[in-house]
Amino acid sequence: MASFYGLVLPSTAATDVVKWLLIDQRYPQIPKSKMLGSVFLDRIIGLSTYIFVGLVFILIAKSKGILIPDMVFYAILALVLGFIVFYVFIYFFDIKKAIFRFKIFKRFESVSELVNRENLPQIFKGMLVAIFSEFGWVLQMWFISWYFGANLSIFSILVYIPIISLILILPISIAGFGAREQLFLFFFLPVGGKAEGVLLTSAFSGILGILVSLLGGLVTLTPEFKKNKLKQSF
Template sequence: MNKKVKNAAVAAAKVLISAVILYVLLSKIDTSKVFSLLRNINLLCFFAASLLCVFSMLIISRRWQLFISDDIPLSKLFSLNMIGLFFNNVMPGTTGGDAVKLYYVYKKTGNGLIAAGSVFMDRYIGLANIIFIGFAAMLFGLNRLVGTGVEYFTPVVTAAFVVVSFIVFRFRLGGRFASVSKFYEYFHLYMRNLRAIALSFLLTTAAQLIAIGCAYLTAVGLGVKIDVLDLLIFIPVIILIASIPISISGLGLREGAFVILFKKAGIPEETAIAISFGWYLTTLAASLPGFIFYLYNKTDSKTNSGAKATGDERVIDNV
């Protein structure tokens, strides 16, 4: 199958899944209440949440810098992350944010291993942290999750992540190929750098706490009184559910998770969906500067040939 046709088919499938889930959710509620809440959202809270989202991207950029050469400054990585956020939110299913970041890093370093390896490590550590926090939240608030089905989902995802990681990296699948073998060497070099791993986990945790803060500000902006403890328990699990790559930017999955979990906290379905939509809109607003960065980087890439490769050992030394 032609690659473009395959990508289009995957994107169409994701759109369909999001549309079906949203249709099922919205057909069971009074949508006028949802839109009424969103229309009357406090703009100060909305923009404060969006600014917090932008700040979290700065933290995530620092995490990425741990796995890449210091030849690329934090400001550059921040702009690339903003571009990735823009593509993930505005044009999902066409060009993924990670693909955009990989392209620009490769143009800058001229080294495909550093580009792919750093993007993978950044994503892998981020996912591992989300799973860990989601599992911890489930254990801490198990009484608030019983009966939702999530109390089974999170352990299954956690176990699957551990098993797959062990199999892939312990047995080095595909390691007989030179490019894959070099990637494994890159991965194991970093996994032995406990300082980088520990700091990346701390930074990711900080970013997750900011995401919770964004959700809280969104709820406050909608005039909803919500227990912060509920957010601390539910949001990490919701992020984990929304990260399943079967929908467009988590649309549908996120709203369904909000409805199921916040119902346990006594919050009506209309209100839960309004918080979910509002939270997504703050992220969407935060991603818009990424388009400016995209235009700037597109122009800059035409006038600069990019730096030469720095080598794997130098990257590790810079951590």
């Protein structure tokens, strides 16, 4: 459902906010800050996994002589180091004492129940699921690019798709259209992609995302959803 509303929002981060609001409506007994922390942690797990995998394949690509712009390499490396610091901080420090003892962060104290050393096994399980999800997504993207003759390798997709997804968090386009096509051309043309095929791959993947998001829109038409909305209005 959040993806459905996200079709008219200029950022995937806005979709996360919608997800938080929808879940909060469904489970009002759970503190809002804890729910927001859960959505934030979900985003962090997904992004950190994609970035880690991206760095691994950048290193493999470099060893095979595939051209990777230095700017991309150092940006990914910096992000990986940032995520490592984040996870090391969680492991060695009590985040509740380190951060949430300050008055300005006190209202978000319930988030510390999610982001702590005890929950690291669950976080790493989430990362494992994200890895399998990413490889499935990459294979789908590669098949689409192969069908449209974009001439993209799995290596290039594994390296650049996480970067493109990260950039699309910025509020630069509605549902990613326009910006995604420009980013596909910017990253994939220098590594041998064919312009027409790259554009078709980007557009078709965007259309698939819309079709999946529309399923969430259908949920809003169900009697159960309308009944819950009516209860909340009272």
